[in-house]
Amino acid sequence: MPYVNIKVTQEGGPNGIGPSPEEKAQLVAGVTDLLEKVLNKSPATTFVVIDEVPLDNWGMRGQQVSHIRAAQS
Amino acid sequence: MPYVNIKVTQEGGPNGIGPSPEEKAQLVAGVTDLLEKVLNKSPATTFVVIDEVPLDNWGMRGQQVSHIRAAQS
Amino acid sequence: MPYVNIKVTQEGGPNGIGPSPEEKAQLVAGVTDLLEKVLNKSPATTFVVIDEVPLDNWGMRGQQVSHIRAAQS
Amino acid sequence: MPYVNIKVTQEGGPNGIGPSPEEKAQLVAGVTDLLEKVLNKSPATTFVVIDEVPLDNWGMRGQQVSHIRAAQS
Amino acid sequence: MPYVNIKVTQEGGPNGIGPSPEEKAQLVAGVTDLLEKVLNKSPATTFVVIDEVPLDNWGMRGQQVSHIRAAQS
Amino acid sequence: MPYVNIKVTQEGGPNGIGPSPEEKAQLVAGVTDLLEKVLNKSPATTFVVIDEVPLDNWGMRGQQVSHIRAAQS
Numbered sequence: 001m002p003y004v005n006i007k008v009t010q011e012g013g014p015n016g017i018g019p020s021p022e023e024k025a026q027l028v029a030g031v032t033d034l035l036e037k038v039l040n041k042s043p044a045t046t047f048v049v050i051d052e053v054p055l056d057n058w059g060m061r062g063q064q065v066s067h068i069r070a071a072q073s
Numbered sequence: 074m075p076y077v078n079i080k081v082t083q084e085g086g087p088n089g090i091g092p093s094p095e096e097k098a099q100l101v102a103g104v105t106d107l108l109e110k111v112l113n114k115s116p117a118t119t120f121v122v123i124d125e126v127p128l129d130n131w132g133m134r135g136q137q138v139s140h141i142r143a144a145q146s
Numbered sequence: 147m148p149y150v151n152i153k154v155t156q157e158g159g160p161n162g163i164g165p166s167p168e169e170k171a172q173l174v175a176g177v178t179d180l181l182e183k184v185l186n187k188s189p190a191t192t193f194v195v196i197d198e199v200p201l202d203n204w205g206m207r208g209q210q211v212s213h214i215r216a217a218q219s
Numbered sequence: 220m221p222y223v224n225i226k227v228t229q230e231g232g233p234n235g236i237g238p239s240p241e242e243k244a245q246l247v248a249g250v251t252d253l254l255e256k257v258l259n260k261s262p263a264t265t266f267v268v269i270d271e272v273p274l275d276n277w278g279m280r281g282q283q284v285s286h287i288r289a290a291q292s
Numbered sequence: 293m294p295y296v297n298i299k300v301t302q303e304g305g306p307n308g309i310g311p312s313p314e315e316k317a318q319l320v321a322g323v324t325d326l327l328e329k330v331l332n333k334s335p336a337t338t339f340v341v342i343d344e345v346p347l348d349n350w351g352m353r354g355q356q357v358s359h360i361r362a363a364q365s
Numbered sequence: 366m367p368y369v370n371i372k373v374t375q376e377g378g379p380n381g382i383g384p385s386p387e388e389k390a391q392l393v394a395g396v397t398d399l400l401e402k403v404l405n406k407s408p409a410t411t412f413v414v415i416d417e418v419p420l421d422n423w424g425m426r427g428q429q430v431s432h433i434r435a436a437q438s
Contacts, residue, residue: 003298019331027331029132034322035319039305039311046132047131047147048133049132052130059250062262063244064243076368076412077153086185094283097278097283101278102281108152119278175355189353194350195299195351196349199416204412210390210393220430221371222341225400226368254392256395264425279366279410338426
């Protein structure tokens with residue numbers, strides 16, 4: 001009965017604001033499949049929760065991703 | 074000083090989009106009361122955080138809940 | 147399909163090192179029951195995960211709980 | 220390679236709805252700096268994620284913060 | 293820069309007490325690969341954290357997994 | 366009433382197995398102080414929880430940290 005939480009930034013995807021519903025479906029299917037293959041976990045009791053985080057709310061290297069992206073563009 | 078995080082999908086409730094403020098109040102009161110009764114934890118230092126997750130972002134059985142609900146209806 | 151995470155400190159309980167297996171069973175049953183009563187969530191797909199945290203690893207008021215407890219005794 | 224998650228209520232800040240982008244930048248920089256000073260962790264691999272929680276979704280003393288704030292005002 | 297947290301029970305694996313180091317390596321590689329393929333996320337900034345949870349501390353159907361397993365055997 | 370969760374690997378510190386109690390105390394005090402200075406949050410209701418993660422259970426660049434460290438030494 002695994003529980004998986006995936007956090008990604010709200011960027012990329014078809015509209016530049018994060019993963020599309022279809023991409024999220026691929027994440028859910030892919031992670032569930034991985035846990036079944038590697039650990040024999042049943043898909044019936046595998047939960048996957050995806051969190052999408054605004055660029056101002058994610059920091060790396062001591063800076064917000066919004067700031068890092070602005071410097072890159 | 075317990076910390077409790079409750080994650081639910083954005084469905085159900087009076088408007089079909091998740092728990093109402095009153096239902097959230099019942100969750101907060103109920104969990105806090107449970108921790109006091111079972112473990113003698115003080116309500117003064119019991120935190121409860123409720124996260125509401127879009128149906129596209131929650132997976133079970135390798136599928137998004139949005140997909141599961143559409144197949145059920 | 148709720149997911150609930152309960153974090154408590156490793157203290158109290160019958161041996162002073164945290165909740166007993168029976169107390170954990172009461173937490174699991176109580177939270178699952180609460181979600182069914184308030185939000186009509188099915189117990190079959192309600193997950194509860196309990197984390198027990200060492201007193202040195204939990205801070206409140208800017209101090210470790212281990213320090214707070216030593217000052218109280 | 221630390222991972223830090225900061226959860227705050229959606230209140231306070233310049234508009235009363237939570238921290239401003241500049242305040243979030245200070246949290247990111249401050250936490251990253253703290254981990255470098257205390258544990259010699261590299262800022263390059265320090266992640267900080269800030270979650271802003273609605274007042275109805277945060278409970279303390281068995282009550283929602285929205286209720287506590289209304290009683291205080 | 294995704295962050296992924298995988299929680300599994302301490303069971304299964306080569307010794308019946310949870311995933312082996314090699315199985316954990318497969319989870320890390322598999323999830324990182326999935327995020328690169330689906331969302332074009334760089335492996336350099338993909339973090340994966342695996343938590344192993346005692347059977348007494350994981351509940352499903354209102355019961356501890358330790359209880360469910362005992363009833364199954 | 367902030368809640369902060371800090372996850373670090375079980376390495377470094379005075380014994381090479383992670384932060385000492387004194388270093389954890391500095392993290393707790395430093396984060397609590399930061400939230401008071403930046404957001405005027407009361408230390409009385411600021412919780413900090415530190416999780417220490419085994420090197421086999423933390424992945425980066427698609428590899429376990431235990432593997433990365435072995436390749437570096």
